Amino acid sequence: MAFEPPQRLVKALGEATYEEPAAARAWLADLPELLEQAVRRRESTVERLLVPGGRSSLVALVRQADGTPALLKLAAPGTRPEAEAAALACWDGWGACRLLDGPAEGDGALLMERLHSEVSLRSLPEAKALLEAAGTVRRLWVEPPAERSFETVAERSARLAAAVRPVDDAMRPLVDAALAAREELVASEAELLLLHGEFRQGKVLAGERTPWLAVGPHPVVGERAYDLAGLVLDRLDDLVAASAGASTARRRVTKLADSLEVDRERVRGWTLFRAVASGTEALRAGRRSQAEVLLEFASWL
Template structure:
């Protein structure tokens, strides 16, 4: 198993993110112990490794494996911060309906064994119109009433924490030029936090075209949920801002952005104005966070998109 550990180290993107001095100490320690953790679960669950999925994510690692019976699978290891517990609970609730299926799990340790999807083929491989159509279809299967006694956070509480962080960013000197759009985003969030009287649904939480992968048992399945419970317009907002770089580079970007929001709202029967508001808030929150981290081009792109709406 030692040889497997030597060649199944974390991908470069994960090392850059979690190995930085600014990264959380717990995350750095987890990263350092990751090869041994991979080896432990390969042995425990009788898995034969193929390779690490690259470029991979920024908060976890996926190893493509085969089970003892030859079944292909994906071993996902996440920082044990509780996110895998919530991800496992959501995937178990969906039980393969619109989302990847869990084969085995040790969620408290941040380890999930998932059915193998085609990790290199997401909805972003399709033309824009087709991708949005397929994304809407998958999302309709995910939206469902949460189980009684669930432990998923609500949209109101989750966005309250994000809004508090935005208020802190607002006072930074580098935020002087964007305070107007930050204030608008905060006002929108406060107005939307009541949920609009909609019966809460279990939401994916980070739904976009890149989080929907090609599969064998059905054409497309969602992965990587950050589940929340709340109104559907919140879940749709990130999808409304997909491929924002391409959108902003085209003539008439503002009109195209507003048409996209209206079309998505109509196709999934959510209130268009609430979808617009959540899209603005999520774009501003993410854009400001990128600016704070020094990723100015991405941050400015998201804030420009928000301004168009």
């Protein structure tokens, strides 16, 4: 099964911030064989690859042996597909796509319910999209399964914080504020719920059995405000380009926090930290325009 991996995937795995470059290069070279093995193991056949696809996985539309359409996701090295599989199994189709088969023999493959990948919440007007997103993410906030240990918000944010560095003196106050917010939030965290971890509008796709379902979790256990921060950071290009961007940003924090009965200041604090952490990561990876948008947004908070 010969093919060229999608360029979006190749580019993402080649960025300076990717933690396992040698493993990624080997994985990309072996992808055709890995995909063939994965579909054979699950008695499926490939229809086509999804392009541009994901930044950390190869995604293929497949047919199962009985003809049922499904989606097969091959995760790149270091992306923890077992954790994603465990979260999807816990939700069992409630608010998220249904897992049909998890990684087998260490192949890093997930077989999942097929959704309409071309239709996400980003296709809706922003007000409607935020309403639907809030209803979807609420369903995912459940008690974590006792038999599975997930990374915590404290652990993940500590890893992110360790990589946050100001590139100049002008940026230092913003970085210091974000790190201080993270310290305060972790010290006072009271909730331990299963979270999506990377929730945003583009991660919610149209389905058949229910209108909208979440995909692509990077699961973590902690407080709801951490998940909401990712949603606040959605569609930033439009927000930054608007003349009233700063006030709109603060209203978005308030609206989302109030609609889901989450403390506004905790949502604001996690949004500040995650914007700065993502912005500095984008700088290290050479994505300067994305970094500038994230850091400007963070300065409004």
